[in-house]
Amino acid sequence: MAKNEDINRREFLSYCFMGSSLFASMALLSVYVVQFLLPSANKNPTRKIYITTTDKIRPGNSFKFTDLRGGHITVTNTGSEFIALSTKCTHLGCQVHWKKNEKMFYCPCHEGYFNPKGEVVKGPPPAPLSSYKVEVVDQAIYIHVDEVYRASS
Template sequence: MAAHNQNGLPRRKFLDYFLGGGLATVLAAMLAPVGAYLWPARKRGGAQDVIDAGPTRDWPVATAKNFQVGGHPFSVIRVSESDFKAYSLACPHLGCIVQWDSPTRTFKCPCHAGVFSQDGKVVSGPPPGPLLAYEVMVVGDNVKVKVPPV
């Protein structure tokens, strides 16, 4: 005869439910990071803040200046005399902070050897997509960058 608890549920059925629930919880905890890796979140839209990145006269071509807004690092590079670009420094692969390499004019990720061009596009490595670009404006002699709100 099957053993029953006070509610009339057989012990074996109770253990099946208990172990099944535990297994489902463990699987969900293991699959969450896999999902974050395969489909990285990118915030889009909404109002943007404008950051003053400084005057153009003190900014040689092929150099970068790093900034941080609300814990989100980004870099502004001077591509040519009249062209500036701004990118998030978070690698789209796993979020490591990329570094600007002036001699090669590339961003390099120290975690998994990802390399990005000065246009933010993937050159090599495991990143699934380009660096997140920000809009850059030159107003008079000042460089301004539109960044997502904090």
């Protein structure tokens, strides 16, 4: 009789283990299903930073600033829109500079060039500059940065 009780106990523990494993698997699966069905639930929260007013950045000019975390960001007025980009070159991380006459960002380290939208025009950079969403409200320019910090200095 005692042997039967041991077997029953083992079976019981085995069922408990399988049940908890199944429950954990279903919980993980439901997280992935929610992230798939609601992509916005997967996005990082952003915060809105005031930059300056629209009259401070004339068409063709760029305004560079450093955020509180030390990230360098530039806002360019193309004449039709304001574009905010990280000034960290995507090649080896040098700082890019706005060349007003050429209307391009220039990286002096290896002759990299980016257009005002941050797309690579010439040189070794493998990817465009990181961009930020810009919002203009009553002539005030704001950008949206990830709440979870991405190094962009």
